[in-house]
Amino acid sequence: xxxxxxxxKNVLITAGAQGIxxxxxxxxxxxxxxxxxxxxxxxxTANQLTEYATSKGQKAIAISGDLTxxxxxxxxxxxxxxxxxxxxxxxxxxxxxxxxxxxGDIETEFWHKVMDINLTSMMFVTRAAAPYLAKNENSSIxxxxxxxxxxxxxxxxxxYATSKGxxxxxxxxxxxxxGDQGIRVNAVSPGLILGTxxxxxxxxxxxxxxxxxxxxxxxxxxxxxxxxxxxxLASEYDGFITGATLDINGGVYNM
Numbered sequence: 740x741x742x743x744x745x746x747x748k749n750v751l752i753t754a755g756a757q758g759i760x761x762x763x764x765x766x767x768x769x770x771x772x773x774x775x776x777x778x779x780x781x782x783x784t785a786n787q788l789t790e791y792a793t794s795k796g797q798k799a800i801a802i803s804g805d806l807t808x809x810x811x812x813x814x815x816x817x818x819x820x821x822x823x824x825x826x827x828x829x830x831x832x833x834x835x836x837x838x839x840x841x842x843g844d845i846e847t848e849f850w851h852k853v854m855d856i857n858l859t860s861m862m863f864v865t866r867a868a869a870p871y872l873a874k875n876e877n878s879s880i881x882x883x884x885x886x887x888x889x890x891x892x893x894x895x896x897x898x899y900a901t902s903k904g905x906x907x908x909x910x911x912x913x914x915x916x917x918g919d920q921g922i923r924v925n926a927v928s929p930g931l932i933l934g935t936x937x938x939x940x941x942x943x944x945x946x947x948x949x950x951x952x953x954x955x956x957x958x959x960x961x962x963x964x965x966x967x968x969x970x971x972l973a974s975e976y977d978g979f980i981t982g983a984t985l986d987i988n989g990g991v992y993n994m
Contacts, residue, residue, distance in 0.1 A: 743770070743771065744974050744976070744977075745767065745770040745771055745772045745828075745970070745973065745974050746770070746771030746772070747771060747772070747773065748771075748772045748773070748827040748828055748976075749772070749773045749775070749798075749819075749823040749824065749825055749826050749827050749828070750767050750772045750773065750774050750775070750826075750827065750828040750829075750830065750973070751774075751775040751777065751815075751816075751819050751826060751828070751829050751830065751868065752764050752767070752774060752775070752776055752777065752830040752832055753777045753806060753830065753831055753832050753833040753860075753864060754777060754778065754779065754832045754833035754834070755774070755776040755777055755778065755785070755788070755830070755832065756776055756778040756781035756782075756784040756785035756788060756801070757778070757780075757781045757784060757935075758932075758935035758962060759832060759883065759929065759932060759935060759962045759965045759966065760830075760832040760833075761781075761784060761788070761962070762961075762962035762963050762965065762966040763830055763832060763962075763965070763966045763969050763970070764776055764788050765788065765791070765966070766963070766966040766967065766969075766970050767970065767973075768788065768791060768792045768795065768797060768799070770970065770974070771795075771797065772797065772828075773792070773797050773798035773799065773823050774788070774789075774792055774797070774798075774799045774800075775799075775800050775802060775815075775818070775819035775822060775823060776788055776789060776799065776800070776801045776802065777802050777803075777804060777806070777815055777833070778801060778802070778803055779803065779804070779805065779806075779833070782801070782803065785801035785803075786801055788801070789801045798822065798823055800818065800819070800822040800823070802815050802818050802819065806833050806856075806860035806863060806864055807855040807856055807859060807860050807863075808863075809863050812860065812863035812864045812866075812867050813863075813867045815864070815867070816864070816867040816868055816871065820871055825871065825874065825875065826868060826871040826872055826878070827872070827875055827877075827878055827879070827976065828878065828879045828880070828881075828973045828976060829864070829865065829868045829872065829878075829879075829880045829881075830880075830881050830883075830969060830973070831861045831864060831865065831880065831881070831882045831883060832883045833856070833857075833860055833861070833864075834856060834857040834861075834883060834885075834902075834903075835853075835856050835857070835899075836853075836896055836899045837849070837852060837853050837856065837898075837899070838895075839893075839894070839895025839896060840895055840897070840898070841894065841895055841897070842897055845897065845898060849898065850898055853898040853899055853902060854898065854901075854902050856902075857899065857902035857903065857906070858902045858905050858906065858909070861882060861906065861909065862909070865880065865913065868880075869917060869920070869922065872917075872920070872922050873917075873920040873921065873922060875921065876921050876977075877921050877923075877976045877977040878920075878921060878922045878923070878976060879922070879923050879924075879925075879972065879973045879975070879976035880913070880917075880922060880923070880924040880925070881924075881925055881926065881927060881969050881972045881973055882906050882909065882910050882924070882925070882926040882927075883906075883926070883927060883929070883965075883969075884903050884904075884906040884907050884910070884926045884927065884928040884984060885899070885900070885903040885928055885929060886928055886929065886930040886931075886986070886988050886991065886992055887899055887900035887903050887904075888900060888902075888903030888904040888905075888906060888907050888928060889904075889907075889928060889986070889992050889994070890992055893946070903928075906926060907926060907928070907984055910924055910925060910926040910982065910984065911982045914981040914982030915982065918981060923975070923976060923978065923980065923981035924981055924982065925972045925980060925981060925982070925983045925984065925985065926983070926984040926985070927965060927968050927969055927972070927984070927985045927986075927987055928984050928985065928986045928987065928988070929960060929964075929965045929987045929988065930954070930960060930986075930987060930988025930989060930991050930992070931947065931950050931951065931954065931959045931960060931988070931989075931991075932959065932960040932961060932962060932964065932965060932987075933947060933959040933960070933961065934961055934962060935962060947959065953991065954988070954989040954990065954991055955989060955990035955991070956989040956990055957989075958989065959989075960987060960988070960989060964987055965987055968985050968987050971985075972985065
């Protein structure tokens with residue numbers, strides 16, 4: 740994989756200081772990119788990653804914000820471009836299941852909260868980023884979807900799965916809309932990725948073991964499995980892949 744194309748590129752990663760996001764950020768730093776690391780609660784890790792990047796002679800900034808707020812998303816983009824000078828790559832990684840709720844237990848407020856975190860925030864960030872990305876001849880957006888958006892998820896993840904399914908469509912629609920501006924838009928759709936706070940919070944050991952038993956390659960994924968795929972799609976910023984979703988699930992779902 741020719742990722743040295745990432746050297747000197749300016750990358751913004753939302754929720755870039757925990758779980759899959761942390762691994763994505765570290766992979767970008769290791770491949771020579773300058774990084775803007777958005778975080779909501781993981782200030783310590785965001786600052787450690789910033790120090791790691793600057794120790795390698797790269798530019799880095801940590802930015803806190805609630806991306807369900809339009810103003811925070813807009814401010815994050817301005818701070819990013821002020822610090823890095825421009826923007827080449829956007830990684831829309833922020834998202835959460837929040838809680839498992841069956842249909843009958845979904846209050847309207849809960850529906851809106853999950854949709855805002857996973858989908859509306861992605862629109863806010865992408866809308867704010869697009870004018871900056873369009874200033875380059877080639878730019879790239881990678882959105883984090885989920886196997887739940889393909890298969891519907893485990894019981895209790897109706898809202899989450901619906902929002903992640905929408906991200907697949909959002910990705911295809913954006914790729915069509917932004918293509919003539921030199922911006923490619925792709926998604927990754929991770930399956931069971933263990934060792935993250937997401938599954939530590941929302942998945943029991945028994946459920947994880949049961950799911951893993953059904954994975955053809957007989958192991959769960961890890962954050963680096965996803966990060967490598969994200970880097971590939973991002974480093975192909977002058978490539979021919981757009982509107983695509985790369986499934987990362989050990990063979991559980993293939994289509």
